[in-house]
Amino acid sequence: MFLWRLPVKAYVLSVCSCLVLAYGDDDIEVKYRETFYNEITEEDTPTPCNAPDLTKWDKIFSMLENSQMRENMLLQYADDIIKVEIGSLRAEMLRLYGGSCGVAVETAGRRMVLQLESRLRESLDRLKLRDQTSARYSVGNSNHLEAMLQQLFSAVQTQSSQLAKLEASCEMALLFPMRSRRIFTTIIPDVPLSLSSFTVCMWVKPTVISNKTVLLSYGNRRNPFEIQLLLGRTSALLTIGGEAHLVEARNVVKSGGTLEWVHLCGSWSSEQGLATLWAGGRKVSTTPGVAEGHVLPDGGSLQLGQERNGCCPLTQxxxxxxxxxxxxxxxxxxxxxxxxxxxxxxxxxxxxxxAQRGNIVAWGVTEMVPHGGAQFIN
Structure with a gap:
């Protein structure tokens, strides 16, 4: 058997040696494509970029940005940890004390409900006793209360009617809404004011009173102060023929004005020079020798709420x-x-x-012309 395998091996060995010798004698040529595709050209070395130096503000902003990022990371980390820890702690507490606390809360709630029910029953019992006791006196007291309510109602009606109507059954009034040089009322009498005696009366309800507040004034270009009925703080004043002839009554009105109507009258007679002031129907001041023998000139201007100055134009x-x-x-x-x-x-x-009207100026009859914001009201 061995002798038979030996020739086979020798034959294979000879064939391999022939093949090796055949390849060793021939050269194998490898053809490449154009070589310029693989050539690497040498270029100049680029100059490295020179970054500008950071300024002080750039450094500060960079530091702030970095610190903000670190702070946000720490806050997020702390938030996550707290959430996890609180969740685990809550679960642990519920697991440990859930059963016992629930029983305790339920027991306390039942006790509170029982106490409230008992107190409510006691309060209801007391109210029932009070109702039974007061019912005995309710009949008499109801009649008394009804009478008192009726009296109060009638008093309120009386007071409201008094507030609604004007004084002395007057049907209208003049309203001066504010203090202004343009707000006044001109009176146009039917007869001349060439007088040696007079009486002027009016109801007034001032809103505010200054040192000198003009109620009525009569004068001409020569003398704008022929007649003046004035208020000054708490006083009433009357002048005839000029400010030198002055009659004053103190404590006639309240300081700063009054919420009530006040009736004022001023009278004067040239024969004796007697000037008198009346407040509320009472004589409060009398002065003799005031413009004695003087006669009021005709052709002047009579007005309410302002004092005429004859030297200046109408607007001034x-x-x-x-x-x-x-x-x-x-x-x-x-x-x-x-x-x-x-x-x-x-x-x-x-x-x-x-209803008692004057013969020189009659309220509701003599022509009165409001100016500015002055107006008649009912």
Missing amino acids: RFDPKLAFAGKMTGVNMWSRVLSAEEISQLATREGQGC
């Missing part, structure tokens, strides 16, 4: 500091001196004072 002749603000009604003027009884009747609030 008035002073807003002297203007009247409030309400007026029952303005009347006579060419004689009224008696004390007549003035007392005019000052009666529930009387018919507005």
Whole structure:
């Protein structure tokens, strides 16, 4: 068997040696493509970029940005840890104490409900006893309460009717809404004012009173102060023929104005020079020797709520500091001196004072022209 395999091996060995010799004699040529595709050209070495030096502000902003990023990371990390820890702690607490706490809360709630029910029953029992006791006296007390309510209702009706109506049964009033040089009322009398005596009366309700507030004024270019009926703080004043002839009555109105109507009258007689002021139907001041022998000139201007200054044009002749603000009604003027009884009747609030009209100025009859914001109201 061995002898048979030996020739086979020798044959294979000879064949391999022939093949090796054949390849060793021939050269194998490898053809390449154009070589310029693989050539690497040498270029100049580029100059490295020179970054500009960071300024102080760039460094500060970089530091702030880095610190902000670190802070955000720490906050997020702490938040995650806290959430996880709290969740685990809550689960642990519920697991450990859930059963016992629930029982304790339920027991406490039941006790509170029982206590509230018992207290409510006690309160209801007390209320029932009080109702039974008060029912005995309810009949008598109800009649008494009804009578008291009726009295209060009638008093309220009386007060409201008094507030709604004007004084002395007057049907209208003059409203001066504010102090202004443009707000006043001109009176155009039917007869001349060449007078040697007079009485002027009116109801006034001032909103505010300054050192000098003009109620009524009469004058001409020569003398703008022939007649002036004024208010000054708490006083009433009357001047005839100029400010030198002055009659004053103190404590006639409240300081800073009044919320009530006040009846004022001023009278004067040239024969004796006697000037008198009346407030609320009472004589409050009398001064003799006031413009004795003087006669009021005709052709002047009679007006309410302002003082005329004859030296200046119409737009500049008035002073807003002297203007009247409030309400007026029952303005009347006579060419004689009224008696004390007549003035007392005019000052009666529930009387018919507005029905007694003057012969020089008659309220509701004589023409009165409001200017600016002055107006008649009911």
